[in-house]
Amino acid sequence: MAKLPVICPSCESSLNVSQLSCPECNTSVNGNFPLPVYLQLSQDEQxxxxxxxxxxxxxxxxxSQMGISYPTVRNRLDxxxxKIKQLQQQH
Incomplete structure (x- = not known):
């Protein structure tokens, strides 16, 4: 499955969604919609x-599952x- 691009390959700005379409009836919705915060995170963060x-x-x-220490997991979570707080402030 291809990863959804979230960064412009030309200028490295954040991308927005400009069109959504229904595969069943071919209805399209056009606009300029920011990506949800979750989708702005890296694949590793997701x-x-x-x-x-x-x-x-x-x-x-x-x-235990990741084979790393508890403090390391805690730091990654923090x-x-x-990062999520900063992304939310941008919108």
Whole structure:
């Protein structure tokens, strides 16, 4: 599956969605819509959030599954929370 581009390959600005279409009836919606915060995160950051969700927020379990220390997982979570806060402020 191809990753959704979120950064302009020309100027490196954030991309917006300009068209959505229905594969069933071919209806199209045009506009200039910002990407949801989750989609503005890297694939690695999205995977971390999914794993956090699937472990019911257990950082101890995540550390065990990832083979890294609990403090490392905690730091990654804190960094990700800060990044999400910054992305939300941009909108």
């Amino acid at each position: 995977s971390f959030i999914l794993q956090f969700f699937l472990t019911s927020g257990s950082l101890k379990q995540m550390a 960094d990700l929370i800060e």
